[in-house]
Amino acid sequence: xxxxxxxxxxxxxxxxxxxxxxxxxxxxxxxxxxxxxxxxxxxxxxxxxxxxxxxxxxxxxxxxxxxxxxxxxxxxxxxxxxxxxxxxxxxxxxxxxxxxxxxxxxxxxxxx
Amino acid sequence: xxxxxxxxxxxxxxxxxxxxxxxxxxxxxxxxxxxxxxxxxxxxxxxxxxxxxxxxxxxxxxxxxxxxxxxxxxxxxxxxxxxxxxxxxxxxxxxxxxxxxxxxxxxxxxx
Numbered sequence: 001x002x003x004x005x006x007x008x009x010x011x012x013x014x015x016x017x018x019x020x021x022x023x024x025x026x027x028x029x030x031x032x033x034x035x036x037x038x039x040x041x042x043x044x045x046x047x048x049x050x051x052x053x054x055x056x057x058x059x060x061x062x063x064x065x066x067x068x069x070x071x072x073x074x075x076x077x078x079x080x081x082x083x084x085x086x087x088x089x090x091x092x093x094x095x096x097x098x099x100x101x102x103x104x105x106x107x108x109x110x111x112x
Numbered sequence: 113x114x115x116x117x118x119x120x121x122x123x124x125x126x127x128x129x130x131x132x133x134x135x136x137x138x139x140x141x142x143x144x145x146x147x148x149x150x151x152x153x154x155x156x157x158x159x160x161x162x163x164x165x166x167x168x169x170x171x172x173x174x175x176x177x178x179x180x181x182x183x184x185x186x187x188x189x190x191x192x193x194x195x196x197x198x199x200x201x202x203x204x205x206x207x208x209x210x211x212x213x214x215x216x217x218x219x220x221x222x223x
Contacts, residue, residue: 004154033210035211041215042200042213042214042215042216043155043200043202043211043213044213045210045211045212048209048210055209056209056210058210091154091155093154100145100157100160101157101211102157103147103154103155103156104154105152105153105154106152106153106154
């Protein structure tokens with residue numbers, strides 16, 4: 001069964017450093033999403049992406065965040081200058097028109 | 113923003129017991145979703161509900177979309193050890209946009 005994959009599974013970085021989290025959505029999906037989950041809390045929406053542009057973003061998704069679909073298969077989330085409070089699980093999701101979102105296994109980001 | 117209140121936040125049950133958890137919202141959703149999350153994994157969709165009053169089953173799981181469109185419940189019958197995990201309710205507005213999650217119900221099953 002097709003699935004969303006994410007790399008790396010765990011990323012440790014120093015505060016102030018840039019990180020890029022990578023996702024490979026399910027191959028025929030057209031809509032892409034990033035969510036985050038701070039330890040012990042609920043999953044929160046960050047951004048949705050369709051047709052090579054952001055379709056919606058939350059207040060969490062400030063100027064430090066950006067997304068890109070650099071080629072036909074990858075979807076990335078970049079955090080320019082990480083803060084301690086960026087430590088969380090980051091989930092990528094994708095969907096087909098007319099279907100629900102499928103989530104990846106997540107990347108655990110630890111900012112020291 | 114939209115708020116989802118999910119209860120209970122955690123529960124311990126004996127294997128074989130039935131479980132019920134519910135979710136209420138401060139505003140209307142067009143779609144209610146129930147996800148399960150295992151440790152270190154992403155949320156996995158269990159049931160999707162699209163019409164007010166709809167009752168849908170998936171094996172031992174049954175969920176209903178409340179008639180007011182502001183609530184939903186999930187029942188698990190005859191629980192087994194692999195039901196352990198965190199169950200999230202979630203709502204989605206029209207247009208297949210963002211999913212808003214509840215805080216989750218942590219279920220532990222005692223064999």
